[in-house]
Amino acid sequence: MKPHWKMRASAALIGIVIVAAGAAWLARGPRGRGTAEAVTTQPVERHDIALTIEASGTIEPVDLVEVKSKASGTITAMPVSVGSRVTARDLLVQIDTRDVRNQYDQTLAALRAAQVKAEVSKAQKARSDSLDAQGVITADEHETAMLDDANAEAALVTARTNLDLAKQRLDDATVRAPVAGTVLSQSVTEGQVISSATSSVSGGTTLLTMADLSRIRMRTLVAETDVGNVRAGQRATVTVDAFPNRTFEGAVEKVEPQAVVAQSVTNFPVLVSLSNDEGLLLPGMNGEVSLVVDRRNDVLAVPVDAVRSQREALVLAPSLGLDADSVRARLGRQHLVRRGPAGGMGSRDSLGAGRPSGAMRDSMRARSAGRGFGGRMGGQGGLGGGAGAGGARGQDGSGAGSGWSGNGAGSASSGNGAGAANRAQVVFVKTAGGIEPRLVRLGLSDFDWSQVISGVEEGEQVVMLGVAQAQATRTQTQAEVRQRVGNMPGTLGGSRSGGTRTRGGS
DSSP: OOHHHHHHHHHHHHHHHHHHHHHHHHHHOGGGTTHHHHSOEEEOEEEEEEEEEEEEEEEEESSEEEEEOSSOEEEEEOOOOTTOEEOTTOEEEEEOOHHHHHHHHHHHHHHHHHHHHHHHHHHHHHHHHHHHHHTOSOHHHHHHHHHHHHHHHHHHHHHHHHHHHHHHHHHHTEEEOSSSEEEEEEOOOTTOEEOOTTTOTTOOOEEEEEEOTTEEEEEEEEETTTGGGOOTTOEEEEEETTSTTOOEEEEEEEEOSSOEEETTEEEEEEEEEEEOTTOOOOTTOEEEEEEEEEEEEEEEEEEGGGOBOHHHHHHHGGGGTOOHHHHHHHHHHOOEEEEOTTSOEEEEEBTTBSOOOHHHHHHHHHHHHIIIIISSOOOBOOTTOOOOOOOOOOTTSEEEEEOSSOEEEEESOSOSSTTOSOEEEEEEEEETTEEEEEEEEEEEEOSSEEEEEESOOTTOEEEOOHHHHHHHHHHHHHHHHHHHHHTSTTSTTSOOTTSOOOSSOO
């Protein structure tokens, strides 16, 4: 390529860059002129808000019966199989009865002999008593007759006991259903030799397992941050993967006290009782359980994506064409009235007073960050890496997400503190004069909407901050990269080898 063509190409490229920069400057304008037109807004309107706890679980029977035999021997008959429905006292397994039958016959004969012996001894004792009264026999002979009668009575009792035990062993060879239910598994077949559950050291052979499937429950794991909102008797809605378009009503049976810790996440088992009269729910089915903690109907609400904490609002302000110091001053002049416990007027909140608890701020921050970057995923950490738990509506009951610079994991819930009322947050409202920050007080929140107690009016347009948050994060990342590059030796911003002079670096 000739030199003059190279010069023309370079000049054209420089001109394009200058035009693009000028267009960007004109679009932005002083103090962000034009930003107000580019943002996405959503009106403040009325919605129904429900704070729910959602978690994955597995269907299991309430009473699982493991059937074993007290008798040892060979199985001669087994009329049931997996899936068979039986009633109480139905035949399950028949074991060979020849040995126990012989033992029963022997004990029966021994009992009859003992009965005859007892009768003879009793008659001999009666004659001995009469002869002793007449002085015909000696005292030793009379005592012998008395002892023989006592031994005969003892032998009779022993024979009766042995016969009862033999009868029990004979009955044990016939295994019957302890309760009505369905056979879930079968471990043995006809012709197999089994061991006794009472005489074997190993605990005997398990013949089958069965359960009454009309009474089942779902076992699920609820995060420790949400388990405080779960109580026995609470209404629950269950959806299983096998019937995705149908819901099953249930109630919380109990919260087990022993926590389950997996991958540094602490959960508590919660049992939800269900009615299964139609027999549609089977053990092992996977599904989701939803517990309604609180509900607000037809309340004024703003989108969750439009809400940020006061600290985040200051960082997002430049992305909206606002000065952070001006936003701080304006928020400092705003006051929100907090209502006391009895509905009276309480203290006033401003930027530096009456701030919500750390758990509430971090929970809201995690949900907001999740909507901006990873969908409905919870996370820990805000701009400074603060710790806060967020919720994730996931199939596996857990989710991982990231805040602005911190990472974390959350359980499957829609809150983790998000439902607490009287939370002071910031929204940006688009007005005829531009974008202005508002200090608002929020009530109940779910994944999508937050109840507004005060700060904005119905119909006002609030700015959706997901794009602005992404832009602020990108700007922050670029600044960090420039700082790292500037501190590297051998660069224009870094220190030169062999000297102490720097240019543009720290």
